[in-house]
Amino acid sequence: MQAYIDQLIRDGYFAGMPKEVVYAVAMVLAAFIVLSVFVAPLAGVTSWLERRVWARMQSRVGPNRVGPQGILQWLADGIKNLLKEDLIPSAADAKLFSLAPYVVFVGFLCAFVVIPFGSQLIVADLNIGILYILAVTSLVVVGILMAGWSSNNKWSLLGGMRSAAQIVSYEIPAGLSILTIVFLAGTMSMQGIIKAQGWAPWDWFLFNNPFTFAAFFLYFTAALAEGNRTPFDIPEAESELVAGYVTEYSGMRFLFFFFAEWGNLYVIGAVATTLFLGGWQVPPVTSDPILLGVLQFVVFFLKAYLWVFIAMWVRATLPRVRVDQLMALCWKYMVPLSFLCLLGTICWMLVFPKGNQIFSVAMFVLGLLIVAYFFKRVVFQIRHARPELYFKPHI
Amino acid sequence: MDASVILFYVISVLLVLSSLMVVFLRNVVHCALALVVALFLIAILFVMLHAPMVGVLQVLVYAGAIMVLFLFVIMFLNPTASEPRRKLWWGFGSAAALLLAASLAALLSNGEAPADPVTATETFGSPETLAKSLFTDFVLPFEITSVLLLVAIIGAVVLAKREP
């Protein structure tokens, strides 16, 4: 990013302007573009797509009125929320109550700084990138506790406490499974991790050894739990806690919490793609930098969005777990398992210091077989479903 | 004046303000959240000093983990919003503050710059440098940390699982 601006300055654009001003203006512009052109529609369209996907999976239609196929539904929802009354309960702690959405939203948005969409498309390639993402995620917990406590409502408080306990618990297995990749790559920089992989699937860290393969699923599960997604959405379990820590919120403040939730879904996918799935790596098909950049962005975006889709699928499929099950799953299964994955990866690195290509290819083939079997089952189920439940994309 | 110097002053003023809020606010939850802000601002100062690793750990461990624990304990005890001031604590706190101010004044009146100032470079606080010194020069403190953590684990379990 900086190199690109330097290039522009050298080429004679912005003559007569101090360098700092150009930098500052460019940064503000870039940040604003990231925010309004990318993050907002991304979270919005994800919310629409999620509702459509669930509807399909539950043999309903889903929102299809605003825009073609209802794709502008998120915009309508946003405007509706903007026009709603901003209620602050009389017994609430007004200052903290109005401040909590800021903390949650800023904490989530700042994760986008280090997400590498391409070899040049990154706001800032920090040398502590992945640790930075963990740090800003932990800030979200403070925001959720603020919201829960300040609402002065029993549901909010319980929801906030549960959510905070859940997020912090699952941060341990998430951190440990991310660590396996840091061991393999030897760096925490997001670009560095991607560059340590290759475009071919057998060069991805996912298929590097059986332990990273397991660590990927541990990471994805832990990340879903950290994002308060079903089957781990007990903090906002409608049947027992109304809406958890957002019970008392309305209008725009309510929207910001859900904006963060849906946007966070993409961050989960992007981090998984960066760490395990080779990020933006594409085969060397072209030398044109712009075309290459577009190709990298498309590859990265699709890989990341695949996991967003799988998260929706999981949400439509699995029932909610109980609190005790949730905590037992984290502390008794995922923490020891992710720790084993870590030790296994270390042993693997000692035995095969340069990696084992044959094994990686074998793992890749095995992965393909699993996916193929899974699809076979899906096709079987659809064939045996009633005809009126068939997928009809035109409705 | 350089932009980073201006930024330093802005953040320092905010830091002092939020620290004062930690002391003077009447509601304990507000105090704890002011402490989160203060810790976060300290993290920004660390990053400005080319020590991003320390800065991020400051956010991750202090602003994230320790403050969540603090908030849990405060909400668990559920203190009334405005507790009467306790004279004893004020005396103790003032004495400690005076002591600190005196030692700082003694240092400042010396007029000497701290010995051997290090110029911060890009690699000064990088993760690699930090890791190298942690695992070579500070091996023993590092190992002792694990014992400390073990003691903390046992202490927490003993306190929380005590039979009524």
Added chain:
Amino acid sequence: MDHPYFPLLILFTLAGAVVLGLLFVAQKVGPKSPNPVKAEPFESGNPPRGDARIRFSVRFYLVAMLFLIFDLEVVFLYPWAILFRQLGLFGLIEMGIFLGILLIGFVYVWKKGALEWD
């Protein structure tokens, strides 16, 4: 200005500004019809009973404490991961001792039943 973390500061500020701006707009265009019933805590339609700041289980405290300790452990592992190839056997032994001691702690917690939620 050319500090590598400068974009971060801008994004932090901008994110705050966007939230502030949208909330300001919402305040201006949104309806305002305050009413004492609307402003009382929501308890599924019933009048609120008792203090909303209920006391809850000590287990939350235990979870936070365990998280803090294991988080510190994970944080110590990160620098080691970066220098793993350079530190070699010495680092391996060091970390072996460190993790071994903490493993005792984990086994203790498990055996004491502190991981049970009920």
